[in-house]
Amino acid sequence: MLQNYVSKKAVIHRTVRFEGNSLVLGGSEISEGTYIGFNTIIGYPSKKSFSSLRAMPEDLSILDELSSGAKIGSNSLIRSGSVIYEQVTIGRNLVTGHNILVREGSRIGDNCLIGTGSMLDGSVSIGNNVRIQSGVYLPHGTVVGENVFIGPYACVTNDRYPVSGRLTPVVIGNGCIIGANSTLISGIRVGDNSVVAAGSVVTRDVPPNTVVLGVPARIYITREEYEARRKKHEQGV
Amino acid sequence: MLQNYVSKKAVIHRTVRFEGNSLVLGGSEISEGTYIGFNTIIGYPSKKSFSSLRAMPEDLSILDELSSGAKIGSNSLIRSGSVIYEQVTIGRNLVTGHNILVREGSRIGDNCLIGTGSMLDGSVSIGNNVRIQSGVYLPHGTVVGENVFIGPYACVTNDRYPVSGRLTPVVIGNGCIIGANSTLISGIRVGDNSVVAAGSVVTRDVPPNTVVLGVPARIYITREEYEARRKKHEQGV
Amino acid sequence: MLQNYVSKKAVIHRTVRFEGNSLVLGGSEISEGTYIGFNTIIGYPSKKSFSSLRAMPEDLSILDELSSGAKIGSNSLIRSGSVIYEQVTIGRNLVTGHNILVREGSRIGDNCLIGTGSMLDGSVSIGNNVRIQSGVYLPHGTVVGENVFIGPYACVTNDRYPVSGRLTPVVIGNGCIIGANSTLISGIRVGDNSVVAAGSVVTRDVPPNTVVLGVPARIYITREEYEARRKKHEQGV
Numbered sequence: 001m002l003q004n005y006v007s008k009k010a011v012i013h014r015t016v017r018f019e020g021n022s023l024v025l026g027g028s029e030i031s032e033g034t035y036i037g038f039n040t041i042i043g044y045p046s047k048k049s050f051s052s053l054r055a056m057p058e059d060l061s062i063l064d065e066l067s068s069g070a071k072i073g074s075n076s077l078i079r080s081g082s083v084i085y086e087q088v089t090i091g092r093n094l095v096t097g098h099n100i101l102v103r104e105g106s107r108i109g110d111n112c113l114i115g116t117g118s119m120l121d122g123s124v125s126i127g128n129n130v131r132i133q134s135g136v137y138l139p140h141g142t143v144v145g146e147n148v149f150i151g152p153y154a155c156v157t158n159d160r161y162p163v164s165g166r167l168t169p170v171v172i173g174n175g176c177i178i179g180a181n182s183t184l185i186s187g188i189r190v191g192d193n194s195v196v197a198a199g200s201v202v203t204r205d206v207p208p209n210t211v212v213l214g215v216p217a218r219i220y221i222t223r224e225e226y227e228a229r230r231k232k233h234e235q236g237v
Numbered sequence: 238m239l240q241n242y243v244s245k246k247a248v249i250h251r252t253v254r255f256e257g258n259s260l261v262l263g264g265s266e267i268s269e270g271t272y273i274g275f276n277t278i279i280g281y282p283s284k285k286s287f288s289s290l291r292a293m294p295e296d297l298s299i300l301d302e303l304s305s306g307a308k309i310g311s312n313s314l315i316r317s318g319s320v321i322y323e324q325v326t327i328g329r330n331l332v333t334g335h336n337i338l339v340r341e342g343s344r345i346g347d348n349c350l351i352g353t354g355s356m357l358d359g360s361v362s363i364g365n366n367v368r369i370q371s372g373v374y375l376p377h378g379t380v381v382g383e384n385v386f387i388g389p390y391a392c393v394t395n396d397r398y399p400v401s402g403r404l405t406p407v408v409i410g411n412g413c414i415i416g417a418n419s420t421l422i423s424g425i426r427v428g429d430n431s432v433v434a435a436g437s438v439v440t441r442d443v444p445p446n447t448v449v450l451g452v453p454a455r456i457y458i459t460r461e462e463y464e465a466r467r468k469k470h471e472q473g474v
Numbered sequence: 475m476l477q478n479y480v481s482k483k484a485v486i487h488r489t490v491r492f493e494g495n496s497l498v499l500g501g502s503e504i505s506e507g508t509y510i511g512f513n514t515i516i517g518y519p520s521k522k523s524f525s526s527l528r529a530m531p532e533d534l535s536i537l538d539e540l541s542s543g544a545k546i547g548s549n550s551l552i553r554s555g556s557v558i559y560e561q562v563t564i565g566r567n568l569v570t571g572h573n574i575l576v577r578e579g580s581r582i583g584d585n586c587l588i589g590t591g592s593m594l595d596g597s598v599s600i601g602n603n604v605r606i607q608s609g610v611y612l613p614h615g616t617v618v619g620e621n622v623f624i625g626p627y628a629c630v631t632n633d634r635y636p637v638s639g640r641l642t643p644v645v646i647g648n649g650c651i652i653g654a655n656s657t658l659i660s661g662i663r664v665g666d667n668s669v670v671a672a673g674s675v676v677t678r679d680v681p682p683n684t685v686v687l688g689v690p691a692r693i694y695i696t697r698e699e700y701e702a703r704r705k706k707h708e709q710g711v
Contacts, residue, residue, distance in 0.1 A: 005494075017293045019300065020242075021258065021495065023512065035293035038260060039276055039513055041554060047569075056491045056509035056551070063493065077293070080278060080320060081336070083554060083572050095284075097358075098320050098338060099555070101572060101590050116338050116356055119590055121571075121608050121626075131400070134358050135374055135392075137609055137626050137654075149400050152358075152374050153392045155609075155627045155655040157672055161704035162651055163605070163623050168707075177399055180374075181392040181420040181438075183655040183673035198394055199420035199438030199452060201655075201673030215452045215673060215689045230398035233405075254530045256537065257479075258495065272530035275497060276513055314530070317515060317557060318573070332521075334595075335557050335575060353575050353593055368637070371595050372611055372629075386637050389595075389611050390629045414636055417611075418629040418657040418675075435631055436657035436675030436689060452689045467635035470642075 007043070007064045019080065023060065026067025026086055034072055037080035037098070043069040044085045046104035070102075073110065097134055115152065122158075127174070141169030148172055151180035151198060160186040173208065193223050244280070244301045256317065260297065263304025263323055271309055274317035274335070280306040281322045283341035307339075310347065334371055352389065359395075364411070378406030385409055388417035388435060397423040410445065430460050481517070481538045493554065497534065500541025500560055508546055511554035511572070517543040518559045520578035544576075547584065571608055589626065596632075601648070615643030622646055625654035625672060634660040647682065667697050 006012065006024045013032040022036055025043035036042065045066040050056065057063045070084045073092035078084070081099040090108045097116030102108070105123030112126060115134030120126070122140020130144055133152040138144070141158050150172075158169045168187035172178065176190050179198030190196060191208030200217040209223040221229075243249065243261045250269040259273055262280035273279065282303040287293065294300045307321045310329040315321070318336040327345045334353030339345070342360030349363060352371030357363070359377020367381055370389040375381070378395050387409075395406045405424035409415065413427050416435030427433060428445030437454040446460040458466075480486065480498045487506040496510055499517035510516065519540040524530065531537045544558050547566040552558070555573040564582045571590030576582070579597030586600060589608030594600070596614020604618055607626040612618070615632050624646075632643045642661035646652065650664050653672030664670060665682030674691040683697040695703075 017295055019260075019297065023493075033293065038278060039555075041512060044554075050551075056507065058491055060493065077287075080281075081276075081318060081555065081573075099318075099336060099573060099591075116358065117336075117354065117591065119608055121590065134356055135372075135609075139626065151394065151399060152376065153390070153627070157625065157654045161700065161707050162625060162653070164704050164708050166708045166710065179399070180394045181418070181655070185672055198422055226398065230401050233398050234401050234403045236403065254532055256497075256534065270530065275515060314524075317518075318513075318555065336555075336573060353595065354573075354591065371593055372609075388631065388636060389613065390627070416636075417631045418655070435659055463635065467638050470635050471638050471640045473640065 005060050005064075007067070007069075009064070010043070010069065013074075025060075025064045026069035028067075028069035029071045031072065031074035031076075031092075033075040035077045037078055037082065039081050040078055041083045042072065042078075043067045044083055046085055046087070048104075049086065079116075091128065103140070109146065133180070139169070141167055143169065143171045145172060145174035145176065145192070147174055148176045148178070150178040151182070153181040154178045154184070154196075155182070156184045157186045195223060195226055242297050242301075244304070244306075246301070247280070247306065250311075262297075262301045263306035265304075265306035266308045268309065268311035268313075268329075270312040272314045274315055274319065276318050277315055278320045279309065279315075280304045281320055283322055283324070285341075286323065316353075328365065340377075346383065370417070376406070378404055380406065380408045382409060382411035382413065382429070384411055385413045385415070387415040388419070390418040391415045391421070391433075392419070393421045394423045432460060432463055479534050479538075481541070481543070483538070484517070484543065487548075499534075499538045500543035502541075502543035503545045505546065505548035505550075505566075507549040509551045511552055511556065513555050514552055515557045516546065516552075517541045518557055520559055520561070522578075523560065553590075565602065577614075583620065607654070613643070615641055617643065617645045619646060619648035619650065619666070621648055622650045622652070624652040625656070627655040628652045628658070628670075629656070630658045631660045669697060669700055 004022045009027040011029045015032045018036045019038040022040040028043040049066040067086045070088040072090045076094040079098045084102045085104040087104045091110035093111045096114045101119040106120045108126045109128035111129045113131045118136040124138045124142045126144045127146035130148045132150045135153045137155045139158040158167045171189045173192035175193040177195040183201045190206045194206045195211040197213035201215040203216040211220045213220040241259045246264040248266045252269045255273045256275040259277040265280040286303040304323045307325040309327045313331040316335045321339045322341040324341045328347035330348045333351045338356040343357045345363045346365035348366045350368045355373040361379045363381045364383035367385045369387045372390040374392045376395040395404045408426045410429035412430040414432040420438045427443045431443045432448040434450035438452040440453040448457045450457040478496045483501040485503045489506045492510045493512040496514040502517040523540040541560045544562040546564045550568040553572045558576045559578040561578045565584035567585045570588045575593040580594045582600045583602035585603045587605045592610040599617045601620035604622045606624045609627040611629045613632040632641045645663045647666035649667040651669040657675045664680045668680045669685040671687035675689040677690040685694045687694040
C-alpha cells in the first residue's frame with residue numbers, strides 16, 4: 001500500500017480499506033466495511049476554516065487541525081481522486097465514481113450512488129436511495145428528495161440573477177427523474193414523481209407527477225403515461 | 238520518479254515510460270513507446286470483480302489479483318489522473334487529456350484522441366481515427382464508428398425511459414461530427430457522415446449525410462452543403 | 475508532508491506551501507503566500523515540447539528540462555489535482571477548485587476564481603476579477619474581459635465548421651454574465667455588460683448591454699432591465 005496521511009483524531013473502523021496515497025483529516029469517522037480509493041481526500045477544510053488562519057497552513061498537521069472531519073457510513077465505496085470536505089455526513093452503502101466532489105456541510109442519505117466527476121458544490125442535501133449519474137452539478141443549497149434519479153451532466157443553478165445577493169436553490173421532490181444535460185434554473189421546485197426530459201431547460205415549477213420537456217420546458221405528459229410508455233419500451237414494443 | 242505499483246503479471250515493454258505514482262494492475266499489457274502520466278490507474282477492477290470477494294480487498298496485491306488487466310497499444314500517451322479499467326483494449330497512438338475514464342470492456346481503435354475529463358462510462362466501442370474532445374460523456378453500449386469528431390461536453394444517453402430495464406444505446410456512424418454540448422437521446426442512430434450542430438438535442442434517427450440542428454433537432458442542410466460552407470469559412474469568406 | 479518533485483530551476487518563494495505529492499517543472503515561479511494543493515502539476519510541458527524529443531521523456535528530470543515553467547502570482551490557492559501547463563502566467567489572488575486544467579500559453583489576470591473541473595483548454599486570455607464557476611469549458615483562443623461571471627458548465631467553442639483549418643474563437647466583453655450550461659458558438663462576440671441566460675445556445679454576436687435567451691438565443695431585455703429585476707429579486711419581491 002502506498003502511504004496515506006491519516007489524522008490521529010480520525011476514527012477509522014478496523015475493517016476500512018485504503019488503496020493508498022489518501023489524506024484523512026480532522027476528526028473524520030469512517031465506518032465498517034468502507035473502502036477508500038487511491039488519491040482520495042476525506043475531511044478537507046472549507047475556505048472558511050482556512051481563513052481562520054492568518055496564513056495558509058504550513059504542513060498537513062496544520063491542515064488537519066483546521067478540519068472538523070467528515071462522517072462516512074458503513075459499506076461505502078469511495079473511488080479514486082474523490083474529495084470530501086469537512087462537516088459532510090454520508091449514510092450507509094454510498095458508491096461513488098472517480099473524482100467526485102462533496103463540499104462542506106452536505107448530507108447524503110443511505111444507499112446512494114454518485115457518478116464520476118459529479119459535484120455537490122456547497123452544502124447540498126440528498127435523501128436516501130438517490131442515483132446521481134456522472135458529471136452532475138448540484139450547487140450550494142440544492143435539496144434532493146428520496147428515490148431520485150439524476151441523469152449525466154444535469155446542471156442545477158442557485159442564483160436567478162447572477163451575481164445576486166440572494167441564492168434561491170432548487171428543490172427536487174421524491175421519486176423524480178432528471179434527464180441528462182438538463183438545466184434547472186434557480187428557485188424552481190420539481191414536484192414529487194415528476195420527470196424532466198433530457199436536454200430541457202426548466203424555468204418554472206414543475207407540478208407533481210408531470211413530465212416536462214423542451215427549452216423552456218413545457219408540460220408534456222403525466223408520469224402515469226410515462227410509466228405506460230416505459231413498460232412498452234421495456235417489452236421492446 | 239515517484240513510486241509506481243506495477244503488477245508482477247503485467248507485461249510492460251521496456252520502452253514504456255511512467256511519470257510516477259501510478260498503479261498498473263492485473264495482467265495489463267502496455268506496448269512499446271507508450272507514456273503513462275502521473276497518478277494514472279491501468280487495469281482497475283470492475284464492480285463485478287470486486288463483488289466476487291466477500292469483502293473489499295485488503296491491499297493492492299488483492300486488488301491486483303482481482304484485475305484481468307487492460308491492453309494499451311504502442312506509442313500512446315495517457316495523461317495524468319486517468320483511470321482505465323480492466324478488460325479494455327486500446328489500439329496504437331492513443332493520445333488522452335488528463336483525468337479520462339475508460340470503463341471495463343471498452344474498445345478503442347487506432348489513432349484516437351480522448352480529451353480531458355471525457356468518460357467512456359461502461360463498455361463503449363470506438364473506431365479508428367476518432368477525436369473525442371474534452372468533457373464528452375459516452376455511456377455503456379455506445380458505438381462510435383471511424384473518423385468521427387465529437388465536440389466538447391457532448392452527452393450521450395442509453396436509457397429512453399430512465400430507469401428502465403432495457404438500455405438502447407446510441408450508434409454514431411462513420412465520418413460523423415457531433416457538436417459541443419449536444420445531447421443524443423437513447424436509441425438514436427446518427428447516419429454515416431452526418432453532423433449534429435452544437436447545443437442540439439437529438440431525439441430521432443439522423444439520416445446519413447445530413448446536418449441536424451436545434452431542440453429537438455431538425456434537418457437543416459446536407460453534408461455536401463456543410464462542406465461547401467466549411468470551405469468558404471476556411472477561406473475567410 | 476508527502477513528497478513533492480520540485481525543479482531545481484523553479485523559483486519558489488519561501489512562504490509558498492504545498493500539501494504534497496505535487497510536481498513543479500521547469501523554471502516555474504510561484505510568488506509569496508501561494509498555496510499548492512495535493513497532487514498538483516505546475517509547468518507541465520505542452521505536446522509541442524514533448525515532440526521536440528525523439529521519444530518520450532525517460533524520467534521526471536527530462537520532463538523538467540522540456541518545461542519552460544509557469545508563473546503563479548502571490549496569495550493564490552491552487553486546489554488539489556489541478557494541472558497548469560508551461561508558458562502560463564497567472565496574476566495575484568487566484569483561487570481554484572479541484573482538478574482544473576490550464577493549458578500552455580494561457581494568461582489569467584488578478585483576483586480570479588476558477589471552479590472545480592474547469593478547463594482553459596488551449597491558450598486562453600482571462601482579465602482581472604473574473605469568476606469562472608465549476609465545469610466551464612474555454613477552448614484555445616477564447617478571450618474573456620474583466621469583471622466577468624461564467625456560470626457552471628458553460629461551454630465555449632472555437633470552430634464554426636469542425637473540423638476546419640480556421641479557428642474563430644469567442645470573445646466575451648467586460649462585465650458579462652454567461653449563464654450555466656449555455657453554449658457559445660465559435661466566432662461570436664458577447665458585447666460588454668451583456669448577459670447570456672442559462673441553457674442558451676448563442677449563434678450570433680450579442681450587442682452590448684443586452685440579455686439574450688433561448689435556442690438559438692434571441693434578444694430578451696436590456697441589461698438595465700436585468701439589473702432592475704435583480705434588485706427586486708434581492709429584495710425578495
